[in-house]
Amino acid sequence: MALVNTVSIRKNKVSEGSAPLVAVTAYDYTFAKLVDDLVDIVLVGDSVGMVVQGHPNTLSVTLEDMIYHSKCVSAGLKSAHLVVDMPFMSYQVNLESALKNAGRLLSEGLAHAVKLEGGVSITHTITRMVEVGIPVMGHIGLTPQSVHALGGYKVQGRTASARESIIQDAIALEDAGVYAMVLEGIPSDLAEAITSRVKIPTIGIGAGPRCDGQILVLQDFLGLNTDFQPKFVKKFAQLAEATRAAVNSYATEVRQKSFPEKEHSFHVNS
Ligand code: KIV
Numbered sequence: 001m002a003l004v005n006t007v008s009i010r011k012n013k014v015s016e017g018s019a020p021l022v023a024v025t026a027y028d029y030t031f032a033k034l035v036d037d038l039v040d041i042v043l044v045g046d047s048v049g050m051v052v053q054g055h056p057n058t059l060s061v062t063l064e065d066m067i068y069h070s071k072c073v074s075a076g077l078k079s080a081h082l083v084v085d086m087p088f089m090s091y092q093v094n095l096e097s098a099l100k101n102a103g104r105l106l107s108e109g110l111a112h113a114v115k116l117e118g119g120v121s122i123t124h125t126i127t128r129m130v131e132v133g134i135p136v137m138g139h140i141g142l143t144p145q146s147v148h149a150l151g152g153y154k155v156q157g158r159t160a161s162a163r164e165s166i167i168q169d170a171i172a173l174e175d176a177g178v179y180a181m182v183l184e185g186i187p188s189d190l191a192e193a194i195t196s197r198v199k200i201p202t203i204g205i206g207a208g209p210r211c212d213g214q215i216l217v218l219q220d221f222l223g224l225n226t227d228f229q230p231k232f233v234k235k236f237a238q239l240a241e242a243t244r245a246a247v248n249s250y251a252t253e254v255r256q257k258s259f260p261e262k263e264h265s266f267h268v269n270s
Pocket of ligand 1: 025043044045046047048085182184205215216217
């Protein structure tokens with residue numbers, strides 16, 4: 001697969017004949033290497049806080065965490081486009097620190113672009129990032145960093161005014177120069193309306209089929225995450241069961257002393 005980049009992604013509108021973009025999250029080298037040639041975009045999401053660190057939300061993830069995981073994922077990629085989330089409070093405090101932090105995610109984390117949550121309220125920051133050459137992906141609708149302000153992980157845009165404000169967020173992000181935007185947790189018809197309104201691609205998660213691409217957390221659709229089974233995730237594998245079965249076989253064989261066998265052991269001449 002050819003190297004995917006912000007220029008090719010920006011043009012990827014399904015309405016103009018493109019195939020939908022395929023995006024997944026990854027947090028480490030092993031999974032990054034496994035998915036690299038199968039997808040267009042790999043996101044080092046701040047969902048790392050929940051999936052890897054075991055926290056109830058994404059708020060405690062630090063910039064250092066994101067740099068570390070982005071570097072690990074980068075080592076496993078040859079062709080996919082690498083996007084990294086800017087964690088909570090790394091871009092909201094002031095423009096100077098936002099630029100500095102985004103720069104570190106590219107220079108130290110080796111990401112190709114950053115993703116920021118929010119619409120109208122953060123366009124000033126996004127405009128400046130884009131001006132200095134930092135590609136930005138937007139993220140609107142259900143924005144997990146605002147979980148306390150939203151009163152939980154609830155579908156957004158269900159009233160006429162909430163719907164209108166998400167449409168305004170989408171237009172503001174496009175005007176600020178994002179090359180793509182994630183639409184999370186909104187009704188399908190709202191995602192469809194935004195997708196036809198903006199010229200850049202929309203990438204949906206819990207936003208129905210009419211986006212220009214889809215993204216899911218890898219551990220969720222591999223069936224590794226048994227705590228989290230939302231409606232928008234289809235399980236394409238049942239790896240929690242497979243992993244437990246394999247560990248159980250290993251434990252049984254060690255306890256029965258049937259592993260390791262001769263073929264797994266070193267000898268003077270072999
Ligand atoms: O943090 C994350 O993994 C995300 C995606 C699920 C869109 O933001």
